[in-house]
Amino acid sequence: MVTLVTGGAGFVGSHLVDCLIETGQKVRIFDNFSSGRLSFLSHHGDSVEIIEGDLLDIDSVKNAMIEVDIVYHLAANPDIRLGTEITDTDLKQGTVATYNVLEAMRVAGVSKIAFASSSVVYGEAKIMPTPENYGPLFPISLYGASKLGSEALITSWVGTFGLQAWIFRFANIVGARGTHGVIFDFIHKLHRDKSSLEVLGNGRQEKSYMEVIDCAKAMIHVVENTSEQINCYNLGTKDTCSVRRIAEIVLEETKCEDADIQYTGGDRGWAGDVPKSMLDPQRLFDIGFEPMYSSEDAIRHTARCLVNEIGQP
Amino acid sequence: MVTLVTGGAGFVGSHLVDCLIETGQKVRIFDNFSSGRLSFLSHHGDSVEIIEGDLLDIDSVKNAMIEVDIVYHLAANPDIRLGTEITDTDLKQGTVATYNVLEAMRVAGVSKIAFASSSVVYGEAKIMPTPENYGPLFPISLYGASKLGSEALITSWVGTFGLQAWIFRFANIVGARGTHGVIFDFIHKLHRDKSSLEVLGNGRQEKSYMEVIDCAKAMIHVVENTSEQINCYNLGTKDTCSVRRIAEIVLEETKCEDADIQYTGGDRGWAGDVPKSMLDPQRLFDIGFEPMYSSEDAIRHTARCLVNEIGQP
Numbered sequence: 283m284v285t286l287v288t289g290g291a292g293f294v295g296s297h298l299v300d301c302l303i304e305t306g307q308k309v310r311i312f313d314n315f316s317s318g319r320l321s322f323l324s325h326h327g328d329s330v331e332i333i334e335g336d337l338l339d340i341d342s343v344k345n346a347m348i349e350v351d352i353v354y355h356l357a358a359n360p361d362i363r364l365g366t367e368i369t370d371t372d373l374k375q376g377t378v379a380t381y382n383v384l385e386a387m388r389v390a391g392v393s394k395i396a397f398a399s400s401s402v403v404y405g406e407a408k409i410m411p412t413p414e415n416y417g418p419l420f421p422i423s424l425y426g427a428s429k430l431g432s433e434a435l436i437t438s439w440v441g442t443f444g445l446q447a448w449i450f451r452f453a454n455i456v457g458a459r460g461t462h463g464v465i466f467d468f469i470h471k472l473h474r475d476k477s478s479l480e481v482l483g484n485g486r487q488e489k490s491y492m493e494v495i496d497c498a499k500a501m502i503h504v505v506e507n508t509s510e511q512i513n514c515y516n517l518g519t520k521d522t523c524s525v526r527r528i529a530e531i532v533l534e535e536t537k538c539e540d541a542d543i544q545y546t547g548g549d550r551g552w553a554g555d556v557p558k559s560m561l562d563p564q565r566l567f568d569i570g571f572e573p574m575y576s577s578e579d580a581i582r583h584t585a586r587c588l589v590n591e592i593g594q595p
Numbered sequence: 596m597v598t599l600v601t602g603g604a605g606f607v608g609s610h611l612v613d614c615l616i617e618t619g620q621k622v623r624i625f626d627n628f629s630s631g632r633l634s635f636l637s638h639h640g641d642s643v644e645i646i647e648g649d650l651l652d653i654d655s656v657k658n659a660m661i662e663v664d665i666v667y668h669l670a671a672n673p674d675i676r677l678g679t680e681i682t683d684t685d686l687k688q689g690t691v692a693t694y695n696v697l698e699a700m701r702v703a704g705v706s707k708i709a710f711a712s713s714s715v716v717y718g719e720a721k722i723m724p725t726p727e728n729y730g731p732l733f734p735i736s737l738y739g740a741s742k743l744g745s746e747a748l749i750t751s752w753v754g755t756f757g758l759q760a761w762i763f764r765f766a767n768i769v770g771a772r773g774t775h776g777v778i779f780d781f782i783h784k785l786h787r788d789k790s791s792l793e794v795l796g797n798g799r800q801e802k803s804y805m806e807v808i809d810c811a812k813a814m815i816h817v818v819e820n821t822s823e824q825i826n827c828y829n830l831g832t833k834d835t836c837s838v839r840r841i842a843e844i845v846l847e848e849t850k851c852e853d854a855d856i857q858y859t860g861g862d863r864g865w866a867g868d869v870p871k872s873m874l875d876p877q878r879l880f881d882i883g884f885e886p887m888y889s890s891e892d893a894i895r896h897t898a899r900c901l902v903n904e905i906g907q908p
Binding site: 373417485 | 635678679681683686690691694697698716718719727728729730731732733736737739740741743744745747748750751753754756762818825827862866867
């Protein structure tokens with residue numbers, strides 16, 4: 283039997299593939315390589331089967347389901363901010379793509395899906411740390427809407443067609459091979475000008491971060507250790523890190539301590555940005571998983587990895 | 596300024612149009628007449644502007660937004676059960692259609708939307724009566740998924756583009772002009788054979804019902820009396836009615852008391868049917884709205900209206 287990973291050449295996907303291969307699973311990835319990279323998988327040689335395809339082409343998705351036991355569905359538009367420019371990106375790359383995955387699974391008789399959802403489904407939650415049964419769910423970004431729309435499709439497939447599902451609500455995932463996000467952006471900005479660093483918002487935005495290998499291992503751990511029809515878990519750490527602190531850490535790790543930090547102001551980085559999010563990962567801890575890195579440690583580790591990948595400014 | 600009602604020729608939509616006209620609003624409806632009927636609006640003559648169009652054609656939707664102040668977005672696939680046969684009906688007629696409405700509003704600068712969502716977003720809720728802040732939201736029907744996906748798009752438009760939104764989670768809405776649903780089905784079944792009545796499931800399914808004019812008036816009342824950016828309200832009664840009781844009432848009102856009731860068995864009518872739902876409508880009551888009809892009264896009133904429309908079996 284085969285484990286299929288959509289978005290398997292991407293940032294989280296490629297780390298998940300590493301962990302799945304380690305546990306001895308036969309892995310197939312499906313990726314359109316819009317942000318994924320072959321180089322993230324090249325160390326596996328022929329032991330990972332690679333399908334280049336578009337999830338919006340349902341026939342390709344159906345063809346990818348042969349002998350599949352479980353689908354890890356990670357493919358999505360990776361950049362939350364894009365939603366404000368082209369408003370149907372998240373709808374198509376998120377919700378409609380998830381529909382195609384589910385429909386292809388139904389036709390092929392594949393019955394297990396693990397889905398990379400996000401803490402942004404909670405919107406501006408009034409309870410923090412936010413548990414999985416928090417309501418109401420009012421996401422404020424188009425990316426968040428596409429994740430909640432996808433979750434809803436998945437639970438409806440469970441209720442209507444008997445699927446079994448794992449829904450993972452990710453904290454902000456950071457680590458090596460990052461292709462977007464705040465740390466990645468900061469390092470690139472310093473490459474352009476190492477004397478100053480522009481920070482979107484007032485820097486007081488504060489979120490839970492999780493290191494990407496912790497995230498990949500957590501997914502596999504939850505799938506192996508839970509058996510409800512719907513298994514919904516926050517994947518995150520017990521702490522948070524502010525954008526101000528991230529900027530300081532990046533300046534230390536890039537040896538640009540003398541750069542001026544320039545805040546653009548306002549309580550959020552962009553329209554649809556959640557100023558503060560803190561996940562409650564207790565359910566994950568309760569089934570025996572503890573992340574290696576705290577939020578701040580994950581940030582520092584990531585800054586080091588990305589400086590190594592991108593180069594010292 | 597114009598009030599636009601999508602699905603305005605439909606069951607709930609045409610009653611809403613009646614109530615909007617009563618309050619003196621200038622009304623335009625947008626309907627593809629797949630289940631809506633011109634005859635539901637004909638008593639208004641020229642005082643309702645009618646656009647026949649498809650919400651999946653975004654240019655038509657954009658054209659319908661001229662001078663619009665608020666959109667009541669009611670259009671959807673009306674039949675929950677269809678989702679199990681053609682799996683993309685609800686995705687398209689629900690979530691994608693809602694995206695088109697929102698995008699057309701954004702382009703035209705229309706800033707207020709009232710949306711007909713549903714109690715089915717709660718899935719098989721563990722808390723009853725179920726309040727608006729219930730979580731997790733795991734809808735079990737494809738129809739429910741399309742409603743939650745639409746809600747999420749709407750809240751993301753609020754968070755990203757500054758829209759103001761009213762989200763109405765409907766109980767089962769019943770009344771005159773019904774074109775589907777359990778009472779409608781029962782009467783049609785008795786027309787085919789008045790000696791027996793087949794009931795899907797064991798008859799113990801139990802849900803909140805609301806009379807359609809109560810529902811239409813409640814929507815207008817909430818829009819007029821609330822002013823948050825997101826205003827989410829359950830629209831329902833404080834009680835429930837079982838399918839078994841509905842069957843008895845329909846047999847009484849059709850004068851078919853001698854018919855045998857045949858239960859198909861099982862705890863639900865079809866895959867994706869929620870066996871029990873009971874909404875908590877306290878927030879609606881708290882802002883001064885009380886429905887005229889209880890669940891059982893609404894059922895009896897509807898049976899009378901539909902027997903009148905369809906004819907005595």
